[in-house]
Structure formats: C-alpha cells, structure tokens
Amino acid sequence: MSHANTYLHQAAPAIASVIEAGRLAAARGWLPATSGNLSARVDARHVVITRSGRDKGALTPDDLAVVALDQVLPGDLSAEAPLHLARYRADPAIGAILHAHQPLAALAGRRHQDAGVLLLQGWELQKAFAGETTHDSTLRVPVFANAQDTVTLAQQVEAHLAAEPGRLAPGYLLAGHGAYVWGRNGKEAFRHLEALDALLQLQQAWEHTT
Numbered sequence: 001m002s003h004a005n006t007y008l009h010q011a012a013p014a015i016a017s018v019i020e021a022g023r024l025a026a027a028r029g030w031l032p033a034t035s036g037n038l039s040a041r042v043d044a045r046h047v048v049i050t051r052s053g054r055d056k057g058a059l060t061p062d063d064l065a066v067v068a069l070d071q072v073l074p075g076d077l078s079a080e081a082p083l084h085l086a087r088y089r090a091d092p093a094i095g096a097i098l099h100a101h102q103p104l105a106a107l108a109g110r111r112h113q114d115a116g117v118l119l120l121q122g123w124e125l126q127k128a129f130a131g132e133t134t135h136d137s138t139l140r141v142p143v144f145a146n147a148q149d150t151v152t153l154a155q156q157v158e159a160h161l162a163a164e165p166g167r168l169a170p171g172y173l174l175a176g177h178g179a180y181v182w183g184r185n186g187k188e189a190f191r192h193l194e195a196l197d198a199l200l201q202l203q204q205a206w207e208h209t210t
C-alpha cells in the first residue's frame, strides 16, 4: 500500500474481504485475464479498491489502494474506479462492490441493451438478494451500453438508478462487458454476484425455451 498509512490498520478487514472475493470470483472463471475490479468500504469516507491491470484472483495488499471518496484518483487505480466511488457516494449502506466479467452478464447485457433493463420474476433464487422475501417480485436489473469514459458512465448510471421505478436488484449489467453488484459487506456482495450468475443462467434457458 503506497498510500494513506494511517488507514492501513483500519483498512485491514476491507483489504482481506476484497482479496477473498477476488479469489472466489476468479475460481468461478468470472475474472479472466486481469478483468474485473473489486472494492470495500473502510469507513464513511474511504474505500479500498484494486489497482488497474492486476490479477484479481491472486491479489496482495500491494494490488490495492485506499482512496477517499472525494479524492483525485491515483493514476494506477482501476480504470473503472469512478463506477465504484459513485455508488459508495450514493448509498452509505453499500460496504462492498464487485465488478466481474462473467460471460452470462456480458451476453445478457447485449441481449437486453435496447430494453435497458432485464426483468427477473418467478425465481426462488431472487431471495438470495438482501431484503427479497418471495419469488414473486419483479426485480429490475438495469442494463447500460458499455463505454470507456467511466466518469460519464458513472454519472449516467447513478442518474438512472436514482430514477428507476420498482424494485432494483443489487446490481446492473454493462452490455458486452459484465456486471456490477454490491452488498453491505464482501460476503453479501459475493452472494449477490453468485445469485445473479445463477439467475442469468435460468433466465437465458427460459428465454430460449419460451
């Protein structure tokens, strides 16, 4: 960690949770070729986030940086850091954010890009998302066109999430790219990532048989 030594002690649990989430997600094949970026909240104003281009499945503390939510970002930080920071600023309950390149998310994003949303309804596994108590809810998973300007993309995502009607799943898709999911902590965020992947498998099979 080259930054914010005073936060090293406070950041230790967040660092450990990011390393563990990366290990688990990579084992599922969701972080190929250094893709993905992972973060966890340290306190109300600071998060740890992966540096750019690192192998997210074999992270060490040197692969992470502590950043303040209102700070100018260090140059070697994840190219997609603005998407993380904007989410933490928008929702203080978010404790961890995971971005993965699971193939089903990239595919489902392309399939539903024109609609701008993928609807999940009727799946028992929807209850794996925090606060969901029934298969009967209709959960909205917003879908955005992919973009390389992640500052502008983050603004677009946050404006959209703030205005979304109905029940939102704890995540969104980037068409042809992957998914962002969040939770109150790393374990919950990983459970959401796992649930989203399983739900996308079900949804894909459903769309191809009905």
Ligand SMILES: CSC[C@@H](O)[C@@H](O)C(=O)COP(=O)(O)O
Pocket (backbone or CB within 6 Å): 033, 034, 035, 036, 037, 050, 051, 052, 053, 054, 077, 078, 079, 080, 099
């Ligand atoms: C290695 S291709 C994927 C990247 O372009 C990007 O989408 C990604 O997920 C990882 O970017 P990073 O800057 O390492 O956080």
Ligand SMILES: [Zn+2]
Pocket (backbone or CB within 6 Å): 035, 036, 037, 080, 099, 100, 101, 177, 178
């Ligand atoms: Zn990515």
